[in-house]
Amino acid sequence: MVIDFHVHAFPDKIARRTIETLKGNMYNAFGLRADVSHDGTVDDLRRSMAENGVDLSVIMPIATKVTQYLTINAYAEKITDNRKIISFASLHPYQDNVKEVLDGIAARGFRGIKLHPDYQGVFADDEKFIALVRRAAELGLYVTIHAGKDMGVPPPNKGSARHLRGLLNKTDCSRVILAHMGAFREWDEAEGLIEDFCVYIDTSVVSRFIDREQYIRIIEKRGADRVLFGSDAPWENPKDSLAFLKASGVSDTEYELITHANAERILFGG
Numbered sequence: 001m002v003i004d005f006h007v008h009a010f011p012d013k014i015a016r017r018t019i020e021t022l023k024g025n026m027y028n029a030f031g032l033r034a035d036v037s038h039d040g041t042v043d044d045l046r047r048s049m050a051e052n053g054v055d056l057s058v059i060m061p062i063a064t065k066v067t068q069y070l071t072i073n074a075y076a077e078k079i080t081d082n083r084k085i086i087s088f089a090s091l092h093p094y095q096d097n098v099k100e101v102l103d104g105i106a107a108r109g110f111r112g113i114k115l116h117p118d119y120q121g122v123f124a125d126d127e128k129f130i131a132l133v134r135r136a137a138e139l140g141l142y143v144t145i146h147a148g149k150d151m152g153v154p155p156p157n158k159g160s161a162r163h164l165r166g167l168l169n170k171t172d173c174s175r176v177i178l179a180h181m182g183a184f185r186e187w188d189e190a191e192g193l194i195e196d197f198c199v200y201i202d203t204s205v206v207s208r209f210i211d212r213e214q215y216i217r218i219i220e221k222r223g224a225d226r227v228l229f230g231s232d233a234p235w236e237n238p239k240d241s242l243a244f245l246k247a248s249g250v251s252d253t254e255y256e257l258i259t260h261a262n263a264e265r266i267l268f269g270g
């Protein structure tokens, strides 16, 4: 059983265009040519999962505008089948009905939300961002936050380790999931964050950018019971993310925790 706790997919009619735009951003910001593991649609995500050894994917949508939450969360609910596909919800820290929307998200059975400081244009330690994460924690929702640099957005990054620290100083860390090993391409700062806060981390899209020793050190420091396997597909093929994890030398018990047991606890564990 493998659960990929960080993937992206979009409604059919915007999927390919969205992927092309995001690819363009990566090229413009960093000269990176991205290879994608699926074309952005849920159908092609399912194909990729079958080919690359993933049983269940957790989709992480992002409300980049204050008006997007309705369509995003309706779509998230529609595609969630609790077997192969589960979607988190999303909302924007600056919409004026954050409390009601979060109540609705929790009432409809979503396990969590995804936030992205850069794509939402809000610093992670902004008071509205902090208020949203606090309220989500009170409702028992998990909050995945893009952490560290972003391959599509040039620095300074609104979700860098410094701003995450400002957020975590003022919120309950126990249901916060910092994507990309705690802080993408700020690996030393990521180690500091996981020493100081009880956050979960996911392993997504790091295999080409982190040195293997630091990757395993971060896992051991965090403790495998708070590490979630993720790929960030289509930006990394889950097969490559899994191979990187396997080759890191984690024990069988740690591998089981990271690839599915922790995720099962979050998704299905009451």
Ligand SMILES: [Zn+2]
Pocket: 006, 007, 008, 060, 232
């Ligand atoms: Zn992502």
